[in-house]
Amino acid sequence: MIYDYCIVGGGIVGLATAMKLLEADPDASLVLLEKEQRLGLHQTGHNSGVIHAGIYYTPGSLKAELCRRGLRETKAFCDEHGIRYENCGKLIVATNKLEMSRLDALAARAGENGIRVEYLDSEALQEREPNVAGTAALFVKETAIVSYLDVCAAMAKVIVSRGAQVIFGSKVVGIAEKSDCVTVDTEDAQWHARKLVACAGLQSDRIARLAGLPVEHQIIPFRGEYYRLPERKRDIVKHLIYPVPDPALPFLGVHLTRMIDGSVTVGPNAVLGFSREGYDKFAFNAADVAEFARFPGFWRTMRANLVHGLREASNSIFRKGYLEECRKYCPGLEEADLMPMEAGIRAQAVAIDGSMIHDFLFIETPRMLHVCNAPSPAATSSIPIGEMIAKKVHAGLPRSKSMPAVDSEAETR
Structure with missing residues (x-):
């Protein structure tokens, strides 16, 4: 037929x-x-399970519009089909003066996108999340979690x-x-x-x-490596804890995410993957590597993000470096708390000039x-x-x- x-x-x-x-x-x-x-x-099946509110996106952009609609329509779909989700909210946490200025700009952007946010100073943040360190934060109440x-x-x-x-x-x-x-x-x-x-x-x-x-x-695979916290640390945060995004970096950075099954993850980093669909830490597919190695855009994007890429690779190899990224927001974490978890792989489209297509x-x-x-x-x-x-x-x-x-x-x- x-x-x-x-x-x-x-x-x-x-x-x-x-x-x-x-x-x-x-x-x-x-x-x-x-x-x-x-x-x-x-x-x-390997994402964080977050229903995002769209605070990061340029007001009036297609991504901002689709995300705002997506939040409403995903929750409505879940309600219609009996799928459990939780409106846990997101805290975007600033840890220094530069991040505080970026936080102010983010609050203004949230207003333009029609997203209600609550500004928390360090005392209010400490009261809301006793195990999180920061100088200020924005609370995005609409953000939720679900199993996709x-x-x-x-x-x-x-x-x-x-x-x-x-x-x-x-x-x-x-x-x-x-x-x-x-x-x-x-x-x-x-x-x-x-x-x-x-x-x-x-x-x-x-x-x-x-x-x-x-x-x-060409699609270049980037591994997002996560750790899962032990069950005894599941109550370490009540909300999702996110960093203030650095506009100079292509990816968001490490954050603490509550999952719908009750667990808490930290991550992800963003390191080059050597297999498009290999989730083990040292997965390697010769055909995948040969394909992106022949693509001029790959080498150009690697050069443009060399410093960031080397830091991410180092944190991938040495767990102590990864831990320091986590302790920036959650100083009570210890190396033994970082338990293994399967990575995700992001299909990052890269143009021939080396620019990442967003x-x-x-x-x-x-x-x-x-x-x-x-x-x-x-x-x-x-x-x-x-x-x-x-x-x-x-x-x-x-x-x-x-x-x-x-x-x-x-x-x-």
């Missing part, structure tokens, strides 16, 4: 896109192909209830766009769709190249839309991002309403 839509990728953005496509077009047929045996195995894997599972139930198929173990090995459809070859099957949407995360550039598209960027990046053809970069906080913003993608798809080629029945073999694959 020829499906109306084929989604490549079973992370939260792919699922949200499928959900919004079917919401706007209830009679459509849709198949979602996921190469793993479960949903959200990579970026979605639970959100993914609920999204999958929604799209299946609307007639979609979710096919696991379907690694895409070929894509060919024709005048009337897109043919997608997996290792053991072939699929046809009038429209393809690729939300492939860590493999997004490869999937686009597989479709024969001109791809001028905005959306789409590659479109008459019958394909490839999401080559969905910037942080994509999990928080996934529902409005899915709606945005669905609108882009619907604005393209109209589909035929005459569809053959689904064959029984495809239903059981």
